[in-house]
Amino acid sequence: FLLFLVLKTDEMSFGNISEVSCDTETVVIDCNYPSDCSGYIHWYQLKEEKPLRRILYSSISGGAAINDAGFESFKIDRKPSNLALKIPELKEEHSAVYYCACWVSDRKVFGSGTRLYVTGKKKFI
Numbered sequence: 001f002l003l004f005l006v007l008k009t010d011e012m013s014f015g016n017i018s019e020v021s022c023d024t025e026t027v028v029i030d031c032n033y034p035s036d037c038s039g040y041i042h043w044y045q046l047k048e049e050k051p052l053r054r055i056l057y058s059s060i061s062g063g064a065a066i067n068d069a070g071f072e073s074f075k076i077d078r079k080p081s082n083l084a085l086k087i088p089e090l091k092e093e094h095s096a097v098y099y100c101a102c103w104v105s106d107r108k109v110f111g112s113g114t115r116l117y118v119t120g121k122k123k124f125i
Contacts, residue, residue, distance in 0.1 A: 028077055029114050030084045031100030033060070037109075041083040043074070044099045046113070052099075058083055060102075092118045 033041055042057040058065040058076045060083070065076040077084035087094055095118045101110040 025090050026086060026088045027090055027094075027116060028084050028086050029098050029116070030079075030082050031111060032082050033100070033102055034104070035081075036104050037102035038105075039103060042101045042108075043085045044101065044110075045071075046097045046099065047095070055085065055098075087116075090118055094118050 031041060031043070037060060040057045040059055043055040044052050045055050046052050053070075054068050055071040055074050056065045056067040056076070058078075062078070065074075067074060073088055075086040075088065077086045083100070085098060085100070095116055097113045097115045099110050099113045101108050103109075
């Protein structure tokens with residue numbers, strides 16, 4: 001049995017992070033980015049008392065995501081004006097706040113984030 005709770009913040013510094021959809025072991029966090037984002041969307045993870053870590057980045061125009069070390073299992077779910085973060089094989093260690101970001105002119109702009117809580121253990125039958 002695996003239980004998780006997602007808290008979504010309402011304030012956004014750009015775009016929207018939509019409702020989180022999930023199936024039995026995967027969570028998808030949307031990032032609707034504005035048209036003035038240039039080049040790439042970056043995804044970050046922030047855990048309590050840890051520094052902000054980039055998970056991956058991907059070109060807005062398409063192509064494969066480039067994962068940072070330690071985040072090789074994380075994926076991108078590409079939709080129009082949305083580069084969602086897909087976390088397969090959900091584990092307690094994935095509990096964190098997730099942020100998407102992009103460059104607008106000469107500054108990196110972050111969404112306000114989505115908090116993911118994962119608790120419990122999987123039971124195998």
